[in-house]
Amino acid sequence: MSITIRETVPADWTDCADFFMEAFNAPPWNEAWTANSALQRIADCARTPHFLGLIAEDGAEIVGMAFGYSQRYQEEMHYFLLEFCVANTRQREGIGSSLLTDLHRRLQAAGVARIYTLTARDTAAQSFYEKEGFYLSPKMVMMARRY
Template identity: 35%
Template sequence: MEIRLCTENDLKACSDTYAKVFNEAPWNEAWTAESAFSYLIDFYQTPGFTGIVAVENEEVIGFLFGVKRKWWSGDEFFINEMCVRADQQNKGIGKTLMEYLIETTDADMISLLTDRGLPAENFYKRNGFKEIERIMFMSRDV
């Protein structure tokens, strides 16, 4: 397995992986490869973007996308999206992506949002992340 920085040429494969992962349980969303591509290219084009891909046999099997941004207490790397193909999960790929980020970022902290009660929550906690109880995520329809 190769871990490396994402290039624009990887975006289609990342989009396919994203749609496959998030269309399955526990998320059961309704992504197409095209809608996932539109979603992910926005991150790719954001100043401060870093994408990390896990590649095996020339196929993207997982990735981590995020952006470095300024914060009052130092630079923050915010993870926008991270996923590993279902057939490749529980093999240490997510941990390896995270370790690559930790070793290569010059940010002072790494932050993210994730759903409570899903396997991702425990993954992040096992990898040193802590819940910030005072934070509340809010949304509304328009």
């Protein structure tokens, strides 16, 4: 595996959107992203203050991405991992673990004290995050309201 990990730049956004759409429109997510909505999601994430986005590449091909941002919480900085995916055909190769390891290294160097994310309950994604040291928060619950 000759994977390289680097910070994303605006020139990557279209390729990241295509990759994102491919990852999340497939099982198990089966979402309905279009090229336009995926590009808007990527741009919205990347324009968030204190954004840090990484892409994993095999040659010129994106095989993984991690997008999120840091924010102040009391006396600490926390990082909210908004989007994380690995190519469906490349899972279980260590790409996701390598991407998180690189992300953790960068966050710790920047003084970030905590990372958190949201994912679907009782899925392979939840199992992956738990394997990577994430835990279910005993204090927090996600709340939603639809309009």
